[in-house]
Amino acid sequence: MKKACMVLLGIVALLFMGEITLRYICPKLVYSGDFLIRPPLFVPDSVVNYMFIPNLDYVHPETGANYRTNKHGYLGPEFPEKSDSRFRIAILGDSWVSGNTTDEYYTVFCNELQNILNQKRFKVDILNCGIEGQNEYCSFKSIKYKVLGFEPDLILYQYALPFGTHPFTRDNYKGYLIYYELGNDSIYNSITQVIDNYIKIKPAMKLIYKSYIGKAIFKLHLKYGISSKINYYIRLTTSGSIGRFDKLEELQKEIPLDSSITMVKKLRDELNDMGIRFSMYVISENEDAFSIAKENKLPFINMGLSLIKEDGDIFKYGSHPTKQGNEKIAQKFFEILTKYNFIPEKFQPNNLDICN
Numbered sequence: 001m002k003k004a005c006m007v008l009l010g011i012v013a014l015l016f017m018g019e020i021t022l023r024y025i026c027p028k029l030v031y032s033g034d035f036l037i038r039p040p041l042f043v044p045d046s047v048v049n050y051m052f053i054p055n056l057d058y059v060h061p062e063t064g065a066n067y068r069t070n071k072h073g074y075l076g077p078e079f080p081e082k083s084d085s086r087f088r089i090a091i092l093g094d095s096w097v098s099g100n101t102t103d104e105y106y107t108v109f110c111n112e113l114q115n116i117l118n119q120k121r122f123k124v125d126i127l128n129c130g131i132e133g134q135n136e137y138c139s140f141k142s143i144k145y146k147v148l149g150f151e152p153d154l155i156l157y158q159y160a161l162p163f164g165t166h167p168f169t170r171d172n173y174k175g176y177l178i179y180y181e182l183g184n185d186s187i188y189n190s191i192t193q194v195i196d197n198y199i200k201i202k203p204a205m206k207l208i209y210k211s212y213i214g215k216a217i218f219k220l221h222l223k224y225g226i227s228s229k230i231n232y233y234i235r236l237t238t239s240g241s242i243g244r245f246d247k248l249e250e251l252q253k254e255i256p257l258d259s260s261i262t263m264v265k266k267l268r269d270e271l272n273d274m275g276i277r278f279s280m281y282v283i284s285e286n287e288d289a290f291s292i293a294k295e296n297k298l299p300f301i302n303m304g305l306s307l308i309k310e311d312g313d314i315f316k317y318g319s320h321p322t323k324q325g326n327e328k329i330a331q332k333f334f335e336i337l338t339k340y341n342f343i344p345e346k347f348q349p350n351n352l353d354i355c356n
Contacts, residue, residue, distance in 0.1 A: 041058060
């Protein structure tokens with residue numbers, strides 16, 4: 001009996017030391033996801049697979065940050081009515097453009113660019129047509145089937161050649177964000193069954209996750225475990241989202257570069273015939289993109305910003321720009337738009353030095 005007690009005490013001591021070590025000395029060894037259940041945010045869409053629910057007020061459950069979608073299902077304020085006295089610029093891209101509803105703030109460069117233009121008295125409206133998590137081809141396709149309806153004068157498309165496309169949509173089920181293959185009912189039913197089963201053991205999973213040893217085991221299982229169902233449970237516990245998104249590469253299809261370039265040129269010519277200027281852009285340094293655009297005579301803006309800073313005050317590695325980062329992007333956009341005469345003179349300030 002005494003020996004058993006000593007063994008038990010030894011195990012408890014090892015667990016205690018392991019917990020202290022992981023919590024304070026080696027926290028990088030544990031899974032770092034944060035448990036988050038988001039309210040319903042998305043609806044299926046025939047053009048781009050999914051959009052935000054229109055006219056939605058969303059409060060981040062952990063930070064209290066407020067997000068709003070407009071009547072068209074884009075994150076941010078309503079688009080102003082079309083007016084001949086104002087120039088309209090539609091900017092397309094992923095969550096770097098739209099903003100991301102898991103961030104602790106809603107500050108994107110589109111907002112900051114609008115602020116700069118307003119301060120300098122330009123008669124210009126910025127339409128934020130970015131879609132969180134969107135794939136390249138769907139975003140490109142939305143120009144013809146969505147963005148043209150907003151009557152822009154200039155369309156800026158976030159460079160993504162060759163186009164990649166995948167049949168994924170987003171939905172919500174019992175408060176959890178799920179990703180599944182569009183039109184694949186068996187995958188959808190499988191995922192909802194996992195959620196139903198998980199809800200029954202949710203209290204135990206949350207209790208285990210409070211331990212750093214538990215987090216370390218989660219991380220090991222996600223990397224080496226063979227049970228996809230347990231991996232799903234872990235993902236639900238740590239991120240509040242589930243689905244086939246971890247197998248994106250299995251389903252993603254790449255449209256050949258030549259075909260992608262042909263589609264861009266065709267759209268450019270169609271827009272030109274309608275009196276709408278079109279250009280692609282990249283925020284970060286991208287020599288391959290520049291070379292492809294130059295070789296194929298594609299309209300292209302290369303801002304060449306360095307996105308990573310060691311102190312993390314401008315850009316976060318692998319994440320979204322900070323407020324300062326978005327301000328820097330917006331300032332660079334403003335400089336290019338004015339330097340290369342994207343904005344006609346009639347929409348510029350009459351008696352101001354636009355460079356000040």
